[in-house]
Amino acid sequence: MSGQSNTKNQVIRVGIAAGIPIFIGYFPAAVAFGLLARNGGLDFTAALLFSVTNFAGASQFLALNLTLSGAALYEIVAGVLLVNLRYLLMSASLRPKLRCSRLLRGIAAFGNTDEVFAVAAMREGYLEPRFIAGLEGISYTGWVSGTVTGYLFGSILPEPVQAAVGGTLYALFAALLVPEVKRESRNLLVACLAAAVNSILVFGAGVSIGWSFVAALLIAALFGALYIPAVPEYQEAL
Incomplete structure (x- = not known):
């Protein structure tokens, strides 16, 4: 029993290790989101729920921008749904590699982002549920904790830095566009x-x-x- 437990824990640790680079990338982006949400007038609960329920960076910035622009709720939902449709294909692609219950597959689909998909898709053989739990868990932690940090402590940043955060949305989409244009x-x-x-x-x-x-x-x-x-x-x- 002890040997099996150690093996299971090892698989989780491997997943966490694979997700640490994603954590490092997500955290500062989420800090920017938290600061933008605070400067836009959202309360802490709303900003936190943004990241807790919508684990998708680009569409989350989009939803915040639409919200602050006064767009109606159904317009925001439609826009975010279209932007996030790619995750449907990504999750379907990983489905044959993941052997677990429907509930766990649903949870895994929620945590499946572009970067998570890239790491999981390159892993040979079947995907152990514990590996996915470690990979997605550390990535999700980076996004949510970054949002909290940006909202609560972003105000201590120098004023020029806070003002520059307003361009984060444009920088994010430019970073997505440039590689596609180069290709x-x-x-x-x-x-x-x-x-x-x-x-x-x-x-x-x-x-x-x-x-x-x-x-x-x-x-x-x-x-x-x-x-x-x-x-x-x-x-x-x-």
């Missing part, structure tokens, strides 16, 4: 189309910021799917 230059055209559609709808047609985002996302995604061919490795898989 396929025509992705920049898709991003510009989305920006143009969003601007026209908001400033030209007077559409609310929430629905303009949803429309711009769908139009740009459809254009990209029709205009940009699949990368070679995907074509081979098909």
Whole structure:
């Protein structure tokens, strides 16, 4: 029994070790989110629940931005749902590698982010539930604790640093866009189309910021799917 317990604990520790780099990356981003939430007027409970219930960095910043812009609740839900649809495919991809109950698979799906998926997908063989627990647990801890730290202690940062945090959302999406543009230059055209559609709808047609985002996302995604061919490795898989 003792040997089995040690083995199980070892698997959890391996998962935690694999997730430490994710923790290091998530913590400062979550600190920025916590500070933005505080500066935007959200109370501590709302900021904390943001991170506890919506473990998805990009869409969380998006939801905060839409909230502070006065978007309606259903607009925020629609926007976040579309941005997070990729996790449905990621979780489906990991499903054959994870042998456990439906409840545990559901919990694992909740904690499945881009970085978690990258680490889990590269692991050979089946994914032990305890490994996933360690991997996702430490990552989730980094995001939630970073939010708490940013909200409670971000105000001690120098004023110029706090002001610079306002650009975090734009830096985050730029970090997501640049690698895609380097891989396929025509992705920049898709991003510009989305920006143009969003601007026209908001400033030209007077559409609310929430629905303009949803429309711009769908139009740009459809254009990209029709205009940009699949990368070679995907074509081979098909």
